[in-house]
Amino acid sequence: MILEVKELEVYYGAIRALQGISFQVNEGEIVTLIGANGAGKSTTMRTVSGLLQPRKGEVVFQGRRINRIPAHKIVRLGISHVPEGRQIFPNLTVTENLLMGAYTRRDRAGIKQSLEEVMDRFPRLRERAKQLAGTLSGGEQQMVAMGRGLMSKPKLLILDEPSMGLSPLLVEEIFNIIKTINLQGTTILLVEQNAFMALQVAHQAYVLETGRIVLSGPAREVQANPQIRSAYLGEVQMVS
Amino acid sequence: MEQIINGLQLGFMYALIALGYTMVYGVVQLINFAHGDVFMVGAFVGYFGFAVWGLPLPLAIVNAMVICAILGMVIEKIAYRPLRYAPKIAALISALGVSLFLEYFSSLKFVFGPDYRVVPRPIHEVHWHILGIPITNIQVMVIVVVLVMLLLLQLLIYRTRIGMAMRTVAVDHNAARLMGVNVDNTISLTFAIGSAFAALGGVLYAIAYPQIQPFMGIMPGLKAFTAAVLGGIGIIPGAVIGALIMGQVETLTAAFISSQLRDAIAFAILILVLLIRPTGILGRSQTEKV
Amino acid sequence: MPVLEVKNLSKNFGGLKAVNNFQLTMEEGEIVGLIGPNGAGKTTVFNLITGIYFPSAGTINFLGEQINGLPPFRICQKGIARTFQNIRLFKENTVLDNVRTVFHPRIKYGLLDALFRTPRFNAEEERVNREAMEFLAALNLADRSAHKASGLPYGDQRRLEIARSLACRPKLLILDEPAAGMNPNEVSRMVDLVRMIKEKFQLTILLIEHQMGMVMNLCERLVVMDFGQIIASGTPDEIRNNQMVLEAYLGKGATVA
Amino acid sequence: GQKAGQQGASGEKVIKIGFVAPLTGDVKTFGESAKKGFNLALEQAGNKAGDYTIQPVIVDDRNDATEAVNVATKLINENKVSAIVGSLTSLTTIPISELANSNKVVEISGTATSPKVTVENGKRKDYIFRACFIDPTQGTVGAKFALNKLHAKTAAILYDQGNDYTIGLAKNFEDAFTKGGGKVLFKGTYAKTDVDFSAVLTNIAQMKPDILYLPDYYQKVSLIGKQARDKGIKATFMGGDGWDSSDLDYKTMDGGYFTAHYSGQDPRPEVQKWVKDFKAKYNSEPDSFATLTYDATNLLLNAIKTANSSDPTKIKDALQATKGFSAVSGSDISFDQDGNPIKPVTILQVKDGKYKFISIMK
Amino acid sequence: MKISRQTIMLLILAAAFFALVKGLQFAGVLNAYWQLVLDQALVTVIGALGLSLIYGFTGQFSLGHAAFYGLGAYTAGAIDIVYGNGNIIFFFVSILAGAALAGLVALLIGLPILRLRSDYLGIATLGFGIIVKVGMDNANKLIPVLGGATGMSGTPQTAHFDLIFILVLIIILLVRNFVFSTYGRACTSIREDEIAADIMGIDTTRFKVLAFVLGCSLAGLAGGIYAHRYPFLHPASFDFLKSFDFLLIVVLGGLGSMTGTIVTAIGWGFLMEVLRAVLGENFIDWRGVIYALILIVAIILRPQGLFSGKELGLLLPRPLQTGQGKERSHAGTGS
Ligand SMILES: Nc1ncnc2c1ncn2[C@@H]1O[C@H](COP(=O)(O)OP(=O)(O)OP(=O)(O)O)[C@@H](O)[C@H]1O
Ligand SMILES: Nc1ncnc2c1ncn2[C@@H]1O[C@H](COP(=O)(O)OP(=O)(O)OP(=O)(O)O)[C@@H](O)[C@H]1O
Ligand SMILES: CC(C)C[C@H](N)C(=O)O
Ligand SMILES: [Mg+2]
């Protein structure tokens, strides 16, 4: 078990966004959290990566309690969080954004190699290497954010809605990348609106509703759950 | 010709203050109104160093820079950090408060006192004629310091890890944290460097215009800030360009039109430049992507 | 007469041709989908139509009148309203005020009426309140009218954006990824919603969306862009089977939709 | 000041006197000096004038016109003073004089030199007096001295555009200098906050005037003087009473002349005693702010004694009738019809780190 | 015309305040000095409401407000000195002229510079303020009565509490009516998101200029009253530090809150004089220090300002009949 979250309660002011959430991520797995808008998925991710402090509960990473450690130190422990809404650095070039992802690393040669790998994975970014990231299109920005997350060679990669706003082709590609990274040994915690795709790549799944986990289990089982099918997978998928 | 030199001297003086101003703005987007007053404290500490305690000049300067760096960090911690996630204007008001505090506190008797102090020249002034242009060693010193500062800042911000960190903190604290950047330290360091530069500026200023008093920072601070805006605030070379323009405009107005109008014309030019380039001379256009 | 007629539209950013020789004609009552890979130039087309950017070349006619070169607020007043890819509400204002604000061009009292609260002011304000509440009710937001816009959940914010643009009383409504970040179930509700408002307010709709579930269901006609240019257009079925579109945009997963 | 002059608790008679000065803000130094003069005068008088015990009320105007009106209103209406000593600069003294005069409270300023302090639109404010000569007197005398004693032919003038004191001096110096056959080659200005004067000084250097007239306070002229010499200006510096401070940069200003109210080297016992007493109490040389405020306070105390009343109208009449009063800044003082003291102007020279007495001029 | 319950309550509150002041005057508690402080604070309320319109409601950062205050003061003062001489009619004529001139200048300067954004606009308006100050310093060269750097004295002292109070009340009502109308909504939408407002059909330039002109006119009006309450006008009273005073008031009161602006303007007006009274002669040097500390502490404790976007019920418009129960929405912010 690489990550364990226990009885997490998180507040925004007086609003209790998480009402006691527990889940586990095993090494080498892809674990997905799905749930409607505002269910608390991003809040959970932010708490794991140290951006938010829980009022109750704890976060344990590789056997070490990390929920009192500041975010910038958690990165060094090997957690990389690709936040929701492409929080890229608009005033930095694409390359600089990617290099920021390796901020905690010191191995120049290794960084260079990682940069090449990311550029290979997203050829569009190589084309735009010198463009300021702020002027990229939405989808291009999402690629920067993903690429940046990979640059730190994390043990646990947290992806918050990586497919948001991407073209179908890219969504597919993103999920392929997720699978590849996972196969190469990175554990992944994935939050997705696109529950359909997420459940296909994930090993384990947790379903969140208004700050609580209402269902969990192997992704296949969750996918097969009729309630989940109607609530999250929608009928639209079936139309054509 | 001589007037151009006069303008250059004034311009480089403004640049000395504007550089720190613009750097802090670039990272925290705060018009740090207290910058001019840290500059004043720097001038006083420098003065005490070489004129009262008898330190050699370089040591006096370093001493002033260190003390102001600490002062800058303390100010940030007490007055700005609690407001980091409040609306921008709140920190600006706090900065105004800090500025007034430094001015009035410094003029208390047991601090610096209200007196105007004459600053003895710690070095002999030497007049040179280079290619027929009269210039003094003090002017040369100021110019060299500004150019070195400019170079150092550029290197720091674009070539170092801490510079990268500063540039990311400038846009998004959380995203920077997720990259492993210690946001608090980065901002502290930014204030320390900015304040140390203000102190350096203060000491040189006191040598060039040898008189100091607790309210001396207001006008140079305002002018330097204006220069920074003129050049494009947050952009390091912009501060120097803006300052040089301000220096020229003021000097030429005083020399050939009327010194009564010098501030008026300087600010009129600022407004005109902004109308043509709304984010200053080197400022990037702010077209927001919708 | 076509509602919208875009001819030879181009926009360059420095050396980049974000939109290149774009054409589009829309008849009244149509729903047209604009799709294409990320960075293809779709949002830029919207920004050109709504006046945020000046075209580098080309013309845009709305109801037979040339509108390119007009400032955005005039274009809106002529009857084009839009939503934004990244939500842009008047955050600190109430939900109701977000909607009431856009009534402004059609309000029939003057500054003096407002300053002195004349009967005309009172009557007109009452009308505005009533109608604004109707828009909110249509989008299921009536019970949120007194909340701060920024306090709404994401989905509500998307719908408030739509309510606000409807209150502009547009002929042409432009939606930039209205279903972004929604799960399939929510997407299908958005489809119903768009259908409903189209009927209710007699709109012509131009839509950008990456959720194929939405586009294919809703649109009668699709235009596909890549690298600033139109690479295909036609009915959803034609597009689904277009080899170029499959390669550039849909990918193999297209079978899903 | 209607109910002024109440009986004190113990039955003795009390008169309240207000003192206004800039005790905070950027000219706080001036105010502090003046306050020393005021306090020393009261102390030496044993806090008494005639039968009256003096109750001072000291307030700060921060050298700000709005604040000046506030504190004057406070002194007059809340503290109910009979008379006010102050303020220092004309900027704040003019508004105070308006209020004092219309409320029939006596005001005497030690240092406010603008004619407008006592006369507005040709009308004398009856209750207002001062202990210093006005700008026209000083400027004119300075010009005469330059022409007649220094045999100067040309002059340049540099003054603060925002300070009526320097404006007044500059204007009157220019008028008198031109009338007397001299030529003013250049008249330039700067702002209070300026520190770099190189542009104008470069222009002046090329004109080679005999005199550079610098009618500002000691700090400013020290700074300008330094830069002027750096620019190679050889002219003789001249100025006004604003120079009179031990904080003047004697080295830079060496050889310069200025018009002053008195000379510290004047052997008159009043002067020597004053300098000695001041040194004994404050351990520093008195400057002109202290001296003139001291004189102003003494003039007022003298009038209260003469009138032996706390009624401002009677005090005012007694002040106006002052005859042969021996002050530090003049031995035989009386007031003209505008409330200005009639006394000679002293010319001093800055020489070898000291002020050298040169002459007395009418 | 129906007068809303809010308006009536507001008038009652105003009458109560008025009666209180009169009572204190009568009891001799409120002497001429504290009366002056109160009057000055009320004048500041008008000017601060002006900046509140510009910055608090429309989001246009102005650091040059005192320039318009000064323009109004000089205009009104000069007109009354030259033509009026203390006649009450000329009081009104001259203060309106002051407001009008300030508004006109605001229009001329606002049209070009309101295109600038946030800090750039701030610095441009600051620069404009400095230009006006230089103009005032030299105004006597064109119009001798203005006095230039030596100040202008002798303005008729026509203004007194009753008059000022009524003017303040009228201004509060007018500003409230403006804010809670389609004009106010247009202004706040610009504050929130200028691009979105533009695209939603709001002529942003027009409203930015409108708010700026109205706000600056209020500053001019306040200046005119000031000139009739203080016998001496000096350019130094209208420099950029004075502009900061207005800014402090509007921010500490809470952006987008009239209540906050009014309360803070009055409190701030008293602060310096209360400090004077408390510190006495011996600690007066500490006044500036304590003032600065209060400022820092206040903003740290309440970064959103005293009333951030909230209004006293009395300043709200009539509740809406939305069929959704009690509706208290208004142009400021939601509940
Ligand atoms: N900064 C904040 N301040 C106050 N409330 C917040 C904040 N961020 C989130 N919330 C609230 O916390 C709850 C959980 O939000 P969260 O962003 O974690 O949801 P989510 O599941 O990630 O939804 P989405 O699909 O929209 O990203 C929501 O009710 C939201 O309104
Ligand atoms: N203001 C700008 N300056 C420079 N380049 C820009 C600007 N706006 C857009 N671009 C570029 O134009 C291209 C088209 O962008 P646009 O936002 O229109 O894409 P899009 O089709 O909407 O993509 P997405 O589906 O990801 O939103 C992109 O490459 C983008 O980088
Ligand atoms: C010397 C100063 C304190 C005052 C000066 N005489 C004035 O009237 O302004
Ligand atoms: Mg989320």
Ligand SMILES: [Mg+2]
């Ligand atoms: Mg787009």
